[in-house]
Amino acid sequence: MAGKSGRAISAAPKDGLRSRILSWEGALVLIFLAVQIFGVSISPNYNFTNVLREMPKYLAEIFMLFGMACILILGDIDISVGSIVCLSATMACFAGNAGAPFPVVVLVCLGIGLLCGMVNGFLAIKLQELPTMIITLGTQIIFRGIAEVTLKSGGSVSMEDVAGLMQMGKKLGPFPLSLFFVVLTAVIFSVLLNRTVFGRELYAVGANKTAAYYAGIEVQKDRFICYSLLGGLAGVCGIFLLASLYGANTTTGSGFEMEVIAMCVFGGIATTGGKGNLTGAFIAAFVIVCIRIALGQRNINTQLILVIIGAMLIISVLLPTISNGLRAKKQKR
Amino acid sequence: MKKKLISVLVSAGMIAALLAGCGSSTPESSPASSGAAAAAEPAESADTAATDGAAETSGSGAAGHTYAIVTKAAGNPYMERMSSGFQGVIEAAGGTCIVQNPEAATADAQISVIQSLISQGVDSIAVAANDANALTAALTEAKDAGIQVLTLDSDVNAAARRTFCNQAGIQEVGQALIDAVYDLTGGKGQYAILSATSQATNQNAWIDAMKTIAENDDKYSGLELVEVAYGDDEPQKSTDQTQALLQNYPELKVICAPTTVGISAAAKVLQDQKSSVKLTGLGLPSEMAEYIGSDGAHSCPYMFLWNPIDLGKLAAYTSIALVDGTITGKAGDSFEAGDMENSPYTVTDMSDGTGTEIILGPPFRFDPDNIAEWAEVY
Numbered sequence: 001m002a003g004k005s006g007r008a009i010s011a012a013p014k015d016g017l018r019s020r021i022l023s024w025e026g027a028l029v030l031i032f033l034a035v036q037i038f039g040v041s042i043s044p045n046y047n048f049t050n051v052l053r054e055m056p057k058y059l060a061e062i063f064m065l066f067g068m069a070c071i072l073i074l075g076d077i078d079i080s081v082g083s084i085v086c087l088s089a090t091m092a093c094f095a096g097n098a099g100a101p102f103p104v105v106v107l108v109c110l111g112i113g114l115l116c117g118m119v120n121g122f123l124a125i126k127l128q129e130l131p132t133m134i135i136t137l138g139t140q141i142i143f144r145g146i147a148e149v150t151l152k153s154g155g156s157v158s159m160e161d162v163a164g165l166m167q168m169g170k171k172l173g174p175f176p177l178s179l180f181f182v183v184l185t186a187v188i189f190s191v192l193l194n195r196t197v198f199g200r201e202l203y204a205v206g207a208n209k210t211a212a213y214y215a216g217i218e219v220q221k222d223r224f225i226c227y228s229l230l231g232g233l234a235g236v237c238g239i240f241l242l243a244s245l246y247g248a249n250t251t252t253g254s255g256f257e258m259e260v261i262a263m264c265v266f267g268g269i270a271t272t273g274g275k276g277n278l279t280g281a282f283i284a285a286f287v288i289v290c291i292r293i294a295l296g297q298r299n300i301n302t303q304l305i306l307v308i309i310g311a312m313l314i315i316s317v318l319l320p321t322i323s324n325g326l327r328a329k330k331q332k333r
Numbered sequence: 334m335k336k337k338l339i340s341v342l343v344s345a346g347m348i349a350a351l352l353a354g355c356g357s358s359t360p361e362s363s364p365a366s367s368g369a370a371a372a373a374e375p376a377e378s379a380d381t382a383a384t385d386g387a388a389e390t391s392g393s394g395a396a397g398h399t400y401a402i403v404t405k406a407a408g409n410p411y412m413e414r415m416s417s418g419f420q421g422v423i424e425a426a427g428g429t430c431i432v433q434n435p436e437a438a439t440a441d442a443q444i445s446v447i448q449s450l451i452s453q454g455v456d457s458i459a460v461a462a463n464d465a466n467a468l469t470a471a472l473t474e475a476k477d478a479g480i481q482v483l484t485l486d487s488d489v490n491a492a493a494r495r496t497f498c499n500q501a502g503i504q505e506v507g508q509a510l511i512d513a514v515y516d517l518t519g520g521k522g523q524y525a526i527l528s529a530t531s532q533a534t535n536q537n538a539w540i541d542a543m544k545t546i547a548e549n550d551d552k553y554s555g556l557e558l559v560e561v562a563y564g565d566d567e568p569q570k571s572t573d574q575t576q577a578l579l580q581n582y583p584e585l586k587v588i589c590a591p592t593t594v595g596i597s598a599a600a601k602v603l604q605d606q607k608s609s610v611k612l613t614g615l616g617l618p619s620e621m622a623e624y625i626g627s628d629g630a631h632s633c634p635y636m637f638l639w640n641p642i643d644l645g646k647l648a649a650y651t652s653i654a655l656v657d658g659t660i661t662g663k664a665g666d667s668f669e670a671g672d673m674e675n676s677p678y679t680v681t682d683m684s685d686g687t688g689t690e691i692i693l694g695p696p697f698r699f700d701p702d703n704i705a706e707w708a709e710v711y
Contacts, residue, residue, distance in 0.1 A: 050451075053448065054451075245444070247464070251530075297452050301434065303407055303434075305436070
């Protein structure tokens, strides 16, 4: 079975402090600290309060990171999550405006997300010959299509009663409420991936699906569960997004899938499956968010910010190749 | 072993260098996004102005204050003209100007930008909203932080801003467009509307005004609106939608596109296909010059627009007046707007009674007689 650590940037033995620093997660911590120094040095407004104040919008996205990590570790992919966010937020708004009490609105949002995830999971296990990229491309269009049909020509819906949403958007001291939920979700998924049989099964399936199947792992059941979990988390993203948008429109959540996948890949999770861990993805998410906030405060053109994040992604994926190349050179000598 | 450690550090260093590199390039990138030159100096001083903005005593006019404008998205020539007008006035008045173009034409992207401006402690934010409701929370937060919030081009909920710089009264635009359709169809026949996104506030308001006017006056009873198509302000999608309209409605006489992206895409399709369908709407003169003409070889006999540069300028004068306390955004407030044609401007109540607005002026007609002259302006 392949190792759980992220990107191999060295052939060091897998124990001891040195290997910990040499691991990709260790490097990410250093990068995170570097980004903080960078942020403070380029923007006089880059401080604890402001970063936390700008964070809720990104935190909503980070919920999906954990489900996406599971899917990627399985060797699958799901590019429909942005549309699930749109559909669940839209339906939640309609439920709220139809007079449903706030807890029901939350349940509708999570329920629609879960349902969409289950549809993805069902299709993924029934259409095994199709790449999941194609299946979820289809559902991506379908889910957003349903949202667009529901929204009709107006194209947007807003919550009439925002009292509940304002509660969700509240802050405890400087900390946004959603941060606590993100951390809680991180802990739950960390235990799930690292301390349970289910978690180990995901790595086994991602490393070699056929071998895992013959080892008695219910591969298709695990895949279904992961898609459903991710769908549910997209619903969570939807409700927290509503807390800052107070409504939904046809563009809500567009592009989220790629941002979340980027965070995972930057965090060392291989899209080929079986490699990487949640810690790396979690730190990577905050690295990307902090870079966006810092550059934003410096009024850097947002397109340039995307270029920078894309470049970082490619460099991070190339790292093993670079370090292997260096090693090969050294051995030749 | 050591080599490997070094390789890790080198890699981390590369990333750090990449980041540092973009940090130092700020002054160049900022004017690039605003489309106007000579902004390196103001961009550099933006930080200092923003940090001690609170402590700054309100000196003469705009000096020492920071005024921000948030456009709908980058890569939209209309928005670029608007922000350059805004920037010109602010900088001439001695203020610091921040121009922000969100990465996509969505409310989400605008929220990130607004949050960042709150962190920077700017004095005012003028925003062309991508969604009427979704910005409410972010703009309310800005207001609570003591920032003067106004909208231009596309409005938000009245409670979330002081006032709205309206490029044209909804009624005035709706009337001009439906009259153009009436004229070009000869008073009878099918017409279609090619809009931007289905949730664009201003597009929907104008289209609704057109429909209402047509329904309430027998003069327009011969006109039949067959479809409102949405090109999402993307050239390719607008082209596809135009072709679909031509295919689905062979009897179509006129397409009315109240969006600059839509009208230029439709103009090209109609002219290339030598279609007999005529086009009107709201377009940018420089983009539409080759399509405007009264003969059969041109697809658009005439169209309308206001001057986006003037709209940006009006928003800039409004920002300055709000920040220095000349106006508070209440109906009846009045202020001078430099050398602008309709100055002084007065804040008025909106027709729906929810808030206030400042109307730039009636829409301007571009026809074969004046298009060459205006094409060089914007």
